[in-house]
Amino acid sequence: MRRHRPQQQIEVKHERWMVSYADFITLLFAFFVVMYSISQLNEAKYKELSTSLNAIFTSPPRNPNPIALNERSAMPSAVVDQSAQSTLAGTPAIVADLSQLESQLTSEFADLIDDELVELDSNELWLELKLNSNVLFASASAEPSDAAKELFGQLATKLRGYENQIQIEGYTDNQAIRSPRFASNWELSSARAATVVKLLIASGVRPQRLSAVGYGEFQPIADNDTVAGRQQNRRVVVMVSRRAPERMSVSARTAMEMAAKEPNAFQSQSEISRAASRASAIAEMRQMAEQRLLQELEAEAAAQAEEELPPLILQPQATESGGVLYSNGDSQ
Known part of the structure; x- marks a missing residue:
């Protein structure tokens, strides 16, 4: 008769989940401790920083002397009106001068205009002088030709008597450039614009x-599928601003608009002077940044223009001892 072994009972421990739960609670506690520790701020320093930033960005300059509500500003409103009008709308004298400049340039470059190598145009913001790059530079080059040096020397004599901002813009066609100096048409157009800037500076x-x-x-004015169209797209444009404050910062322009609309917004002439000084400082910083960028582009172009060493080709030569000597073939 078969004996039946008694089945062994396995004891099941239902408390094993408590170990995982305890680990989870411990990690959660550590997490909240860390979060609490990094959330502690120095309240005094925070208030000081907040006050400083608020004073710089939001608080307008105030007059230390008390002013009655029904008292008008001691500064004549004519000063504010004149400053605001000359800043925001551009004075008629500037427009008249550029009209005279336009007639002078038309007379100076009449032959080039007739040959469609130079085009003169204008609107309410800019006086635009468009020049064909074929007259100024060789293909895939930023070195100015003799004609370019003479042309921009004549142009500089007309521009020296004005204080308007001048922007030089370089454009190319869509043909891929094959030059060790310029990696793409971006570098070529920028280098040509920088060359024109240098020529104008050298002329005063x-x-x-x-x-x-x-x-x-990327800004063609003609069809790049034709030779004539590509020739028109290869150009350098000299843009003369009709208004001196074209480069004014947004904050300075807002201050001048407030002065024009509300004469009492600025309580003294010194406040307008400070606003103008800030605008001038910002413009100078922007100009320095642009000059630094031009220098970096020129340095990069000069580095790419350095001639690479010719490849070293080793040629086997038999020696008197029966061995083989590898040389480049130039050794004597």
């Missing part, structure tokens, strides 16, 4: 008035 135009921009092939 103040550097503070000048800026250079390169657009590459």
Whole structure:
């Protein structure tokens, strides 16, 4: 008769989940401790920083002397009106001067205009002088030709008597450039604009008035599928601003608009002077940044223009001892 072994009972411990739960609670506690520790701020320093930022960005300059509500500002409103009008709308004298400049340039470059190598145009914001790059530079080059040096020397004599901002813009066609100096048409157009800036500075135009921009092939004015269209797209444009404050910062322009609308917004002439000084400082910083960018582009282009060493080709040569000597073939 078969004996039946008694089945062994397995004891099941139902408390094992408590170990995992305890680990989870411990980690959760540590997490909240860390979060609490990093959330502690120095309240005094926080208030000091908040007050300083609020004073710089939001608080307008105030007059230390008390002013009655029904008392008008001691500064004549004519000063505010004149400053605001000359800043925001551009004075008629500037427009008249540029009209005279336009007639002078038309007379100076009449032959080039007739040959469709130079085009003169204007609107309410800019006086635009468009020049064909074929007259100024060789293909895939930013070195100015003799004609370019003479042309921009003549142009500089006309521009020296003005204080308007001048922007030089470089454009190319869509043909891929094959030059060790320029990686793409971006570099070529920027280098050509920078070259024109240098020519104008060398002829007496103040550097503070000048800026250079390169657009590459991405703003064509004609069809790049034809030779004539590509020739029109290869151009350099000299843009003379009709208004001196075209480069004014947004904050300074807002301050001048407030002065024009509310003469009592600024309680003294010194406050307007400070606003103008801030705008001038911002413009100078922007000009320095643009000049630094031009220097970096020129340094990069000069580095790419360095001639690479020719490849070293080793040729086997038999020696008197029966061995083989590898040389480049130039050794004597």
